[in-house]
Amino acid sequence: VFSRQAKTIRLSPEVRAMLDIEGKSIQPDDLIQAILKMKVDLLWNGGIGTYVKASSEGHSDVGDRSNDALRVNADELRCKVIGEGGNLGLTQRARVEFSLNGGRINTDFIDNSGGVDSSDREVNIKILLSLVTKQKNMPREKRNELLASMTKDVANLVLRNNYLQTQAISMSEMLSADRLEELARLISDLERAGDLDRDLEFLPDEAEIEDRRNRKQGLTRPELAIVLSYAKIDLYNGLIDSDDLLTDFLQIDPERYFPDVLRRRYSDLIPVHRLSRQILATLIANDIVNRMGPAFVKRSQADTGASILTVARAYEVARIICDARPLLKEIEALDHVIPAKAQMLMMFEVSRTLRHACYWLIEHYGEDIDIVKSVDRLKPGMAKIYSRSSSYVSKASQARIGAAKQAWLDMGVPEKLASKISLLLLTRAAIDIVDLAADCKRGVIESARLYSAFNDGLGLQWLHNSAEDLKVSGRWQAKARSNLREDFYRIRRQIGDMLLTKRGTRDSREIARRWLAKHEQEVQQFTNMIDEMKLRENIDFATLSVAVQELRDLIAS
Numbered sequence: 001v002f003s004r005q006a007k008t009i010r011l012s013p014e015v016r017a018m019l020d021i022e023g024k025s026i027q028p029d030d031l032i033q034a035i036l037k038m039k040v041d042l043l044w045n046g047g048i049g050t051y052v053k054a055s056s057e058g059h060s061d062v063g064d065r066s067n068d069a070l071r072v073n074a075d076e077l078r079c080k081v082i083g084e085g086g087n088l089g090l091t092q093r094a095r096v097e098f099s100l101n102g103g104r105i106n107t108d109f110i111d112n113s114g115g116v117d118s119s120d121r122e123v124n125i126k127i128l129l130s131l132v133t134k135q136k137n138m139p140r141e142k143r144n145e146l147l148a149s150m151t152k153d154v155a156n157l158v159l160r161n162n163y164l165q166t167q168a169i170s171m172s173e174m175l176s177a178d179r180l181e182e183l184a185r186l187i188s189d190l191e192r193a194g195d196l197d198r199d200l201e202f203l204p205d206e207a208e209i210e211d212r213r214n215r216k217q218g219l220t221r222p223e224l225a226i227v228l229s230y231a232k233i234d235l236y237n238g239l240i241d242s243d244d245l246l247t248d249f250l251q252i253d254p255e256r257y258f259p260d261v262l263r264r265r266y267s268d269l270i271p272v273h274r275l276s277r278q279i280l281a282t283l284i285a286n287d288i289v290n291r292m293g294p295a296f297v298k299r300s301q302a303d304t305g306a307s308i309l310t311v312a313r314a315y316e317v318a319r320i321i322c323d324a325r326p327l328l329k330e331i332e333a334l335d336h337v338i339p340a341k342a343q344m345l346m347m348f349e350v351s352r353t354l355r356h357a358c359y360w361l362i363e364h365y366g367e368d369i370d371i372v373k374s375v376d377r378l379k380p381g382m383a384k385i386y387s388r389s390s391s392y393v394s395k396a397s398q399a400r401i402g403a404a405k406q407a408w409l410d411m412g413v414p415e416k417l418a419s420k421i422s423l424l425l426l427t428r429a430a431i432d433i434v435d436l437a438a439d440c441k442r443g444v445i446e447s448a449r450l451y452s453a454f455n456d457g458l459g460l461q462w463l464h465n466s467a468e469d470l471k472v473s474g475r476w477q478a479k480a481r482s483n484l485r486e487d488f489y490r491i492r493r494q495i496g497d498m499l500l501t502k503r504g505t506r507d508s509r510e511i512a513r514r515w516l517a518k519h520e521q522e523v524q525q526f527t528n529m530i531d532e533m534k535l536r537e538n539i540d541f542a543t544l545s546v547a548v549q550e551l552r553d554l555i556a557s
Contacts, residue, residue, distance in 0.1 A: 004028045029070040036072045043079040045089030052077065054093035062091055074098040084108040092202040092222060099220030106169060107225040113165065117158045121257070124275060125150070128262060131269045146261070153259035161286065167332075168290040169224050171351075174344050176218025179295065181475055183219055183227060184209045186295045190230055195237075201226045224294075231294035232285045238297075238308035239281040246280045247271065248371045249316055257283055288315050291328070292351050300355075303479070304362045310369055311358065317374045318357035321382045322427060324350055330417050342411035346421050353424045359486075360431050381434030381444040386423055392445055393426070394452035396461030401425055432493045440500040446508045447500060453512030454495055458523065458554075459530040463547050464488045466539045480541060487548045494555060519557070526554050 002009045008025045016022070019034040026034070036043070036051060045051065050064040055073040062071065074090070074097035082090070082098065082105040090098070095105050109116075129147070132138045138146075176183065187203055190196035198205065203223055204212065212218065219227065239246060257279050258270065270276065288297065292315065300311045319325065331346045361369055393401065401422045408418035429451065437447040455461050467485045472478045499511050516523050529550060533543055 002028065002031070004032075032070045033072050036070075037076050037078055039078040041079065042081045042083060043077070044083045044085060046085035047089070048086060050088050050091060052090040052094045052098075054091060054097045056097075057091060057093055064088075074103075075101060077103065080104060084111040087112065092226075095222035096202065096220050099222055100217075105221060106166065107222050109229070110166065110169070110225045114158050114162050117161055118154065121154050121157065124273070124279060125154070125258065125262065127275065128258065128266065128269060128273050131272065132266055135269065136266075150259045150261060153261070157257075157259065164286070164290045165228075167347075168228060168293070169221055170340070171344055171347060172224045172228065172293055173218070173221055174341070175293070175348065176224065177216050178218075179293075180209065180213055180218050182295045182299060183224075185475070186231065186298050187227065189298055190234060193234075195234055196230050201230075203227070228289060228294045231297070232289045235285040235289060235297050235308060235312070236281050239284060239312065240278065242307070242309045244309055246277060246284070248313070249280060249284060251372050252320060252375055253316070284312055284316075288312060291319075291324075291347075292354065296351075296355065300358060300362070303482075304359060306362045307367060310362060310367050313369045313371055314358040314361040314365075315354065316371055317361055317369065317378075318354045320375050321379045321431075322350075322353060322357055322424075323383070323386070324354060327420060330420070334413075334417075338412040342408075342413060345411070346408070346413065346417075349421055349424055353427045356428045357431060360428065364435070377438055378431065378434050381437060382427075382430055384444045385426060385430040385434065385448060386420075388445055389423055389426060392448040392452050394455045394461055396456065396459075396465070397426070397452070400461070400465055428489060429492065432489060433496070436493060436496050436500060440497070442500055442508070447496065450499055450508035450512050451492065451496055453509045454499070454516065455492070457512060457516040458551075459527050460488065460492060460551075462530060462534065463544065463551075466533075467544050470539070470541065470544070484541065484544055484548065488551075491548070491551050491555065498555070519554075522554050522557055526550060 006028055008027055009031055010025045011019075011021060011023075011031075016024070019031075019038060021034055049067040050062050051067060051071055052074055053059070053062050053071055055075045059065075059068040059071060062068075064071075074094040077098055080103065082095075082103065084090070084105075084107065087108045089108060090105075092107070095107060098105055125147070129138070129143050133140070133143055172179075172183075184206075187196065187198060191198050196203075203226060204219070263270065273279065297308060297311050300306060300314075301308065304311075306314070328347065328350060331343050331350075334343055361374065365374065389401070404422035404425060405418045408421055409415065413421070430448075433447050433451055434444055436442075437444045440447070464485070467481065467488060470481045470484075472481050499515055500508070530547070533539065533547065536543065
């Protein structure tokens, strides 16, 4: 420990080696700079003051004159990771520069969010306990004992919230280069609405975004932290400003904000907490943005025309009917067991599945979506679809699911989890099957077998897989692929609806076989066309669009 008031500081050989300093003595400010520039894994900033600026910034841009003499530039840092325990240890431009040079850093408000979350929960718990003391006559001593007993539970809730938030940034970072256009559109939307000042938050302008697009480089973690936060604020405000109650979000999945002891004892008082709507809106916004990414809600609104509240309700239903939360916890349990990239790819597969399910729910129920009724109608059938796939899956689907499972196994994913993730490929068709079975009063597995029979007979799975595998660039190609994929789903639903209303036999596969035999000539012409398409090296939008039209003509005949 050395005094900063000393004129010079003598250094031991060990310190000189550690800091890569040749001289035997050094001035205090120069020593601090050398420490900041050490080649280490982690630089933890816990003090007051701004110690790192971008190389493009002057000291006058920082606004911390007391540390001008010892401040270093971001491109001089040799650490791998920076953790910010203090506020404003680096300028935002410095964080971005450090990230672009390969460093790992979030922002001060992300790394310090545990303290903010703890304070919020303390206030809201005390508001709830004030109701308890008034309405249930709890003595002050008992109230204080209860508060102290919840310390560990509150800490676990806070840590869980922080875990999910930084995980969300990592997910966004992994996808950022591919999703740059989507994120840029979100920034522009928030800016046009007056909710975000791009310059104030040091987010890249359109020219810089174009430059990164050309370099195949996405947003950095510090930039994604900003975008993630504004996406949560936007969703929160949309939920708060809606005219509807939010209590339907609690009817199936109880509120997880308060510790278990409070939810067990005082569940009757939580709904009358004076900030209950704000607490619930925060929970919903955190859950959706953390799991689905910052652009999900805006993209869903643009694609479907739905309101914010409808998108949120669709997500809640999708999450429950797909049993996503237990699946995600299984993935998270593999921390430090398998590569993080494999975990994030699985999480992306879950989020993509939920997005497809959300779109289906919005298309079928619109603004009238009811969480409880939708879950009651769809969840039992979806559970059967996932658990009994071997009894109905078509040969083509089996091959695709098998290939997906093997890919997960190759990444080190345990076999049971690899099976669950690969079965998510069935989800979008499964919702149609379950819904159609309910409409036609047929068994879910019976309906699934019918789908499999005409899928194999017409070669539809190959067409669907080809649409799924189309390479796209930009928003409009992605939307064209999505529309093409949905066309195949709608036509399959139409065939299923047409055949399940035929009640001449209870054997659904026999129904499909009879229909295929009855229209043998037309079916043969169609499958010949598919066989010819399979000979092409590259399947494009035009080819698959022809297949869609030919399939429509076949059904119409």
